[in-house]
Amino acid sequence: ANKIAVFSHKAPDGDCLGSGTGLYYFLTSKGKEVDLYCDDEIHENFKFLAKDLYNSNLKENATYDLLISVDCSDLSRLGKFETFFDSFENTICIDHHLTNNNFAKINIVDSEKSSACELIYTFITTFEEINDINLATSLYCGIATDTGCFIHNNTKQSTHIIAGKLISLGIDLEYVHYYLFKRKTIIDLKLMQETLKNLEFYNENKIAITYITQKILKKYNLSDSIHIGMVNTITYLEESEVGVSMVEQSDNSFRISFRTKGNVDVSKVALKFGGGGHRMAAGCKIFGKLHTVVKKIVDAISEEL
Secondary structure, three states, X not given: OOXXXXXXXXXXXXHHHHHHHHHHHHHHOOOXXXXXXXXXXXXXXXXXXXXXXXXXXOOOOOOOOEEEEEOOOOHHHHHXXXXXXXXXXXXXXXXXXXXXXXXXXXXXXXXXXXXXXXXXXHXXXXXXXXXXXXXXXXXXXXXXXXXXXXXXXXXXXXXHHHHHHHHOOOOOHHHXXXXXXXXXXXXXXXXXXXXXXXXXXXXXXXXXXXXXXXHHHHHOOOOOOOOOOHHHHHHOOOOOOEEEEEEEOXXXXXXXXXXXXXXXXXXXXXXXXXXXXXXXXXXXXXXXXXXXXXXXXXXXHHHHO
């Protein structure tokens, strides 16, 4: 394959963007032509990583030898590119989600890896050592974000060893960690206020749910692709077992993010609604009005408690 397109999922995070840009730097170093695609806005915190490499629409008269999806467990998460990818003959899926449904012709899936970036690191280093700082930074970003900066239980000795090798190449950790974990804007704080106002508890406080409505999004002139960082905060409440954030979409649906301390497998909860993910972090999309969607979520999680 000489001309390759790499696709990231909707609501892109550090792992899918790090995987995409990581493959971009590796493949272009081999003389390949590579285009990156993502059917969603890229959060400001990740723009240092994406560096305007991504396209939101297929290039005119685009022809490829190979299509690759990264960090994507389900074809539908490719958004507008789903049909194009599915109809193509030569496709590869590189992923680490336990709920991956093997939608590509070739599926490289390893749920034991902390991240898709760790899987790509293993793939690349099968052939050669990594020396490029841009490639190293991309892969480090994916590993760091999907491990919650090395605090989640998907962090293993091998994860630290790989991260250490990448850091040794000269990654600017202070710069990278600022954008990945520290950077906040005034709007971020205002949204935090809104989510705290909307925070509700269910099943003897074991389930914590907060939400952002279309009304709130319009109030701050935000798109419905925003990420609510509060989901991690409410998950770590002493009394709660599962934290849930909901963002209302314009098509009478909610984008749902689940987090847990580990006693509940939220990938099973997400799977009930056609989503997926990991034991401790998963997501899905549910159609319906707010109160209806909340009830469905509470009932689904209660079955797993």
